[in-house]
Amino acid sequence: MAPPSSRRSGFSKKAQYSLFTGYLLAGAGAAVGAGLLALSLWQPAAFAPVRGVASDVVAPVGAGTAAARGGGQSLFAGIAAYFDAGRQNAELRKEVEIARIRLAEADAVAAENRRLKGLLALSDGETKPVAVARLVGSTATSGRRLAYVNAGSAGGVVPGMPVLSERGVIGRVLEVGRISSRVLLLTDSESVLPVRRATDNVIAFAEGRGDGLLRIRLVNLGVNPLKVGDMMVTSGAGGYYRPGVAVAAIAKLTPDGGIARLVAEPAATNFVSILPVHQPAAIRELAEPEGDVPAPLSPSPASAASAAAVGAQAREE
Amino acid sequence: MERLDPRARSDIYGRRINRAPAPWRVMSVPYASIMLASVLPVLLIADTMPLAPSFGFLMLLAWRMVRPGLLPLWAGAPLGAFDDLVSGQPFGSAILLWSLAMIAIERIEARFPWRGFWQDWFTASVIAACYWLASLLVSGASLTPEMLLVAAPQVLIGVLLYPIIARMVAGLDRFRLSRARTID
Numbered sequence: 001m002a003p004p005s006s007r008r009s010g011f012s013k014k015a016q017y018s019l020f021t022g023y024l025l026a027g028a029g030a031a032v033g034a035g036l037l038a039l040s041l042w043q044p045a046a047f048a049p050v051r052g053v054a055s056d057v058v059a060p061v062g063a064g065t066a067a068a069r070g071g072g073q074s075l076f077a078g079i080a081a082y083f084d085a086g087r088q089n090a091e092l093r094k095e096v097e098i099a100r101i102r103l104a105e106a107d108a109v110a111a112e113n114r115r116l117k118g119l120l121a122l123s124d125g126e127t128k129p130v131a132v133a134r135l136v137g138s139t140a141t142s143g144r145r146l147a148y149v150n151a152g153s154a155g156g157v158v159p160g161m162p163v164l165s166e167r168g169v170i171g172r173v174l175e176v177g178r179i180s181s182r183v184l185l186l187t188d189s190e191s192v193l194p195v196r197r198a199t200d201n202v203i204a205f206a207e208g209r210g211d212g213l214l215r216i217r218l219v220n221l222g223v224n225p226l227k228v229g230d231m232m233v234t235s236g237a238g239g240y241y242r243p244g245v246a247v248a249a250i251a252k253l254t255p256d257g258g259i260a261r262l263v264a265e266p267a268a269t270n271f272v273s274i275l276p277v278h279q280p281a282a283i284r285e286l287a288e289p290e291g292d293v294p295a296p297l298s299p300s301p302a303s304a305a306s307a308a309a310v311g312a313q314a315r316e317e
Numbered sequence: 318m319e320r321l322d323p324r325a326r327s328d329i330y331g332r333r334i335n336r337a338p339a340p341w342r343v344m345s346v347p348y349a350s351i352m353l354a355s356v357l358p359v360l361l362i363a364d365t366m367p368l369a370p371s372f373g374f375l376m377l378l379a380w381r382m383v384r385p386g387l388l389p390l391w392a393g394a395p396l397g398a399f400d401d402l403v404s405g406q407p408f409g410s411a412i413l414l415w416s417l418a419m420i421a422i423e424r425i426e427a428r429f430p431w432r433g434f435w436q437d438w439f440t441a442s443v444i445a446a447c448y449w450l451a452s453l454l455v456s457g458a459s460l461t462p463e464m465l466l467v468a469a470p471q472v473l474i475g476v477l478l479y480p481i482i483a484r485m486v487a488g489l490d491r492f493r494l495s496r497a498r499t500i501d
Binding site for chain 2: 029030033041044047050051062137140142145187189212213265
């Protein structure tokens with residue numbers, strides 16, 4: 001198929017000029033795009049308000065599809081459950097018995113905990129979520145792993161707040177719109193989270209690899225104490241997350257730590273709770289002295305966007 | 318005449334006498350469909366890896382290939398700006414890359430004016446693959462080998478999806494030009 005003859009300029013000055021103008025405008029568009037790209041790589045939070053408006057528009061649609069997705073998942077799970085109901089029933093009965101025993105033990109531990117805390121005069125302030133929201137979408141075409149939730153600044157969400165599901169950590173709020181916000185998922189290759197082993201105090205950083213797994217890098221190098229199956233929980237360093245929330249389980253060992261699998265997979269989650277920043281005072285302190293910020297303590301030194309956004313927010317207060 | 322053959326005075330765009338295409342439809346359908354295609358992948362939850370190719374970009378390529386001259390040469394910039402707002406890429410990446418893609422197709426078309434479906438598919442595939450790599454490079458994430466590996470299926474899906482999207486665009490073009498307005 002040849003291009004329509006109207007698109008060949010020939011000797012017509014008018015056609016030649018309009019063709020030239022087209023190239024000129026397209027080139028100018030590319031140049032403007034390159035400039036904006038450089039600006040947003042340098043200052044990732046620069047276009048957050050515009051993106052907030054766009055995600056506010058998309059979020060209500062996403063809420064509908066999220067509800068449909070949840071319904072679909074439970075439907076398929078229900079059908080699958082019929083096939084091995086008998087075997088599963090026996091297994092579950094056994095598991096429930098063990099769980100009852102463990103629950104009784106946990107009650108005892110909780111009671112002891114309360115008693116010890118009382119002795120130390122510590123108050124265990126139960127943190128209430130700022131908002132409970134649906135995961136309404138994600139950046140499925142991009143190399144970045146960001147998700148959208150349908151709660152925003154109207155619901156009191158501010159950048160930096162941790163996002164948890166009932167199983168564990170999902171990520172951290174990066175930008176907020178009025179009724180929606182963007183969440184940096186743990187799997188994003190710019191996400192870094194300070195963690196420790198659940199059973200003792202082996203501390204490490206959990207970094208996203210960009211392929212759905214986390215790289216656990218130990219802070220103290222030497223003999224690698226990790227074992228496959230170890231549970232890593234948040235250490236609370238940096239002040240964003242409360243300590244002791246499940247993050248990932250070690251799946252493979254490496255010389256400097258391990259490769260871990262997420263505990264809370266966002267795709268299997270319908271509702272997430274957005275918690276307040278655990279220790280805002282500590283973060284303010286970290287953000288204030290510009291020169292000597294102890295970088296390893298900051299929960300996400302690589303994520304310049306969120307750090308800048310949180311810093312700005314802390315300074316406003 | 319109509320009693321003999323009801324379709325005697327009509328073609329694929331509908332009845333010819335007393336009818337004309339609706340102007341708003343003629344103008345808006347390409348842009349609306351590309352913007353809709355940009356938004357659609359947002360509704361997928363992709364927590365571990367990028368799942369889908371950039372539908373918006375494939376739609377732009379298909380409109381450009383199926384209907385040369387319909388989109389102006391500079392259309393990549395505004396449509397890319399919209400895509401950047403929802404795609405998660407840093408703002409400006411699609412403005413730059415979509416503009417460059419439009420210029421590249423224009424140059425290719427000037428060089429090889431007689432084109433066919435297979436050549437269109439080849440051109441679109443090469444451009445889609447280049448776009449995939451370029452958009453990963455400018456995504457603002459530190460590029461790891463694992464990331465490249467898990468993102469590779471995007472290229473394959475994009476290449477295989479182009480003919481389907483081109484057919485969809487042809488259907489949308491029939492809808493765009495169908496004679497919906499009655500002239501009294």
